[in-house]
Amino acid sequence: MEQLILLSIGILSALMAFAVLFQDPKNNVNRLFFVNSIMLFVWTSVINLFILSQNPAESILIFRVYIISTVLAPLALIALGNNFPIKNKKQPIALYIIVGLFSAILAIWSNVILSSVSLEDFDFYGQNNPAIIDQFIGFSAVFIQIGINISAWFGLLRLKKYKNRLKGSPIYTTITITIFLAVILSTIFNLIAVVFWHRYDLSSTLGNFSVCLLLIAYAIGIWKFSFYDSRSALLKTFSYAGAEIAIITTYYLFREIIGANNPEEVSRFSVAVGVFSTAILVMAFAPIADFLNYLLRKTFDKSKSIDIFLKKLNTTLAQNTDLETLLKKLSYDVSGVISARNVSFYVRYGAEKDKFFLVGKDRSSNLPHKDVQALDGLAKEYxxxxxTAASLIGEDREDDYRMFKSHGWSMIVPLRTNVEIVGFMLVGYPKGVRFRHSDLNILQNVYNSIMIAINSAISTYNVRDINNTLEQRIKNATKDLRRANQHLRRADESKDEFISMASHQLRTPLTSIKGYISMILDGDAGSVTKMQKTFLSEAFASSDRMVHIINDFLNVSRLQTGKFVLDKTTGNLESVVKEEIEGLESSANSRGLKLKLTSEGKTPVFEADFDKLRQVVMNMIDNAIYYSKPDQTIKISLTNTEDRIIFKVVDKGIGVPKDEQDGLFGKFYRTSNARRQRPDGTGVGLFLARKVVLDHKGDVIFESEEGQGSIFGFWIPIKK
Structure with missing residues (x-):
């Protein structure tokens, strides 16, 4: 009966060990539980083997294994209780060291026992044991009970922290009662029965049952607080157990058949057959386990096919480049494959990542900025x-856990690129009790494909957004330019009106001034001295230049208003040029310059607006006078060809800078060196000259090198 109880406890502990481990193999709490359960399995198996063993050498080996499991059990149980049901960030290192020292003392003591006591005298049930063995077993019982009590104490304290998570559930009460019951039974059958009653049979059966009961309570808590569904783990556990039973049964049947047929040659042949069959069965273990796992999953596990999901996902990724549409499709696909009630995506986009989409299945609530900051902090820390929400329970994460609860999230999946976090997948509660590990593995396997699609859609959306932004900016800029042009046009019209009005008003007094100066020079007011005549001549010439400037302004105004027209008459250009040279000669002489006219061919009489051409000639010669260096000769040429007449003015003046030559004939344009040489210039002379020449179907002539001089002129066609 005792052996049957031990066997049952051992099998149950082994099944729990693998069921919890397969649930989440990477979780340290699951691994700790696996170690403790396997230790209980070893413990019960050792006691059974010790009872069955008839060989002293085997007994020594079995007893050593028993001692190892005994000295390590308290430390493993305390570590499990401190990390129940979720890993604890705070570990009692000092307590671990103290328990480890006591474990070392027990190990040393066990060596003394094995070297001084014959195990032939050892009775596991405590009837004929030497005193030293009784002392060792009694001390071990106290040590183990202390470990159980500390483990249970830690477990209850940790469970109390997560009481709110289990509000309204009988699980909390069940776990608490089970832990208390395990401690009470362990105290009675592991401590009192051994130390005071010397009833080792009670310790080996009911005492081990109490430890198993404690592990059952821990298993319930771990399963309850685990993020993953236990069904897959249980199916895998049963498939492995079934494979093991099948292999052991086959091995023993094969061995019995061989032994029965060859009873005299068992020693040699059975060894060879045993080695061969063992090798075959070891290789067959994995296929058998996989086959059983397949059958169990097909019968009990209705999880989706990965092929169907991947096909659907690839279709979604290929057909949707629009970010919002893609996220909406993904939310439906992902929620379907992992059986989640809802899945939402929060994804940032834009050049500054200042815009976002929050879309999902059945749930697209507002996400406050402070919650987004909290999610960013979690993604950087974890x-x-x-x-998962379960990983946030406890230490310094109450605010984050409440945030998960308020939004109905069971977990989040940060959407990471190589350089940043572009958003989050927000997963709601499962439709069943837990998420299946296999389904989340599918999600893990396709994560990179999802990220590539999201990044591509973000890039496409950013390009569209930039294009839309640029288009809007261009529209706004165009609108502003139109408005500015209207203002400039009105300002230009006002300026033209002012220039026209001012020019007309200035012409009247200038005409009077010129008339009176001319009368004085002619002697109508009496005799004029030589010095007075010089001054009056200069005043007359300046007044005449002022008249030309006013005429330029009037012509500019006429150009703007469309009233600039040619008033053609018949005349000779050579006579116009000579008259202008004569009028400007005094100005040239005063600056130490000479004007030299060269005519090639007889200048014909033709039709042109000679008043406007006179202004052009005067402007070009006047510019040469003002911008030439002293003691130079300004060469003026007039050339007549078969179909055109060419006028040129060549000087050795300051020239025009190369980078400013393109705008020289623009309205009100003046080069930098011209502004320094003649600050009072208007910048309209060359502009009008080009306009007059072009209206005569001709073109201007211009060559210049800064510091070396310039050539200005024009040609116009003539009809003989």
Whole structure:
């Protein structure tokens, strides 16, 4: 009966060990539980083997294994209780060291026992044991009970922290009662029965049952607080157990058949057959386990096919480049494959990542900025694919856990690129009890494909957004330019009106001034001295230049208003040029310059607006006078060809800078060196000259090199 109880406890502990481990193999709490459960399995198996063993050498080996499991059990149980049901960031290192020292003392003591006591005298049930063995077993019982009590104490304290998570559930009460019951039974059958009653049979059966009961309570808590569904883990556990049973049964049947047929040659042949069959069965273990797992999943597990999901996902990724549409499709596909009630995507986009989409299945609530900041903080702190609500329970994470609860999230998946976090996948609660590990593995496998699609859609959306922004900016800029042009046009019209009015008003007094000066020079007011005549001549010439400037302004005004027209008459250009040279000669002489006219061919009489051509000639010669260096000769040429007449003015003046030559004939344009040489210039002379020449179907002539001089002129066609 005792052996049957031990066997049952051992099998149950082994099944729990693998069921919890397969649930989440990467979780340290699951691994700790696996170690404790396997230790209980070893413990019960060792006691059974010790009872069955008839060989002293085997007994020594079995007893050593028993001692190892005994000295390590308290430390493993305390570590499990401190990390129940979720890993604890605070570990009692000092307590671990103290328990480890006591474990070392027990190990040393066990060596003394094995070297001084014959195990032939050892009775596991405590009837004929030497005193030293009784002392060792009694001390071990106290040590183990202390470990159980500390583990239970830690477990209850940790469970109390998460009481709110289990509000309204009988699980909290069940776990608490089970832990208390395990401690009470352990105290009675592991401590009192051994130390005071010397009833080792009670310790080996009911005492081990109490430890198993404690592990059952821990398993319930771990399963309850685990993020993953236990069904897959249980199916895998049963498939492995079934494969193991099948292999052991086959091995023993094969061995019995061989032994029965060859009873005299068992020693040699059975060894060879045993080695061969063992090798075959070891190789067959994995295929058998996989086959059983397949059958169990097909019968009990209705999870989706990965092929169907991948096909659907590839279709979604290929057909949707629009970011919002893609996220909406993904939310439906992902929620379907992992059986989540809802899945939402929060994705940032834009050049500054200042815009976002929040879309999902059945749930697209507002996400406050402070919650987004909290999610960013979690993603930076937890370098994991899945950040679950369960992992936030407890230490310094109450605000984050409440945020998860308020939004109905069971986990978040940060959407990471190589350089930044572009958003989050927000997963709601599962439709069943837990998420299946296999389904989340599918999500983990396709994560990179999802990220590539999202990044591509973000890039496409950013380009569209930039184009839309640029288009809007261009529209706004065009609108502003139109408005500015209207203002400039009105200002230009006002200026032209002012220039026209001012020019007309100035012409009247200038005409009077010129008339009176001319009368004085002619002697109508009496005799004029030589010095007075010089001054009056200069005043007359300046007045005449002022008249020409006013005429230029009037012509500019006429150009703007469309009233600039040619008033053609018949005349000779050579006579016009000579008259202008004569009028400007005094100005040239005063600056130490000479004007030299050269005519090639007889200048014909033709039709032109000679008043306007006179202004052009005067402007070009006047510019040469003002911008030439002293003691130079300004060469003026007039050339007549078969179909055109060419006028040129060549000087050795300051020239025109190369980078300013393109705008020289623009309205009101003046080069930098011209402004320094003659600050009072208007910048309209050359503009009008080009306009007059072009209206005569001709063109201007211009060559210049800064510091070396310039050639200005024009040609116009003539009809003989």
């Amino acid at each position: 370098d994991e694919m899945f950040i």
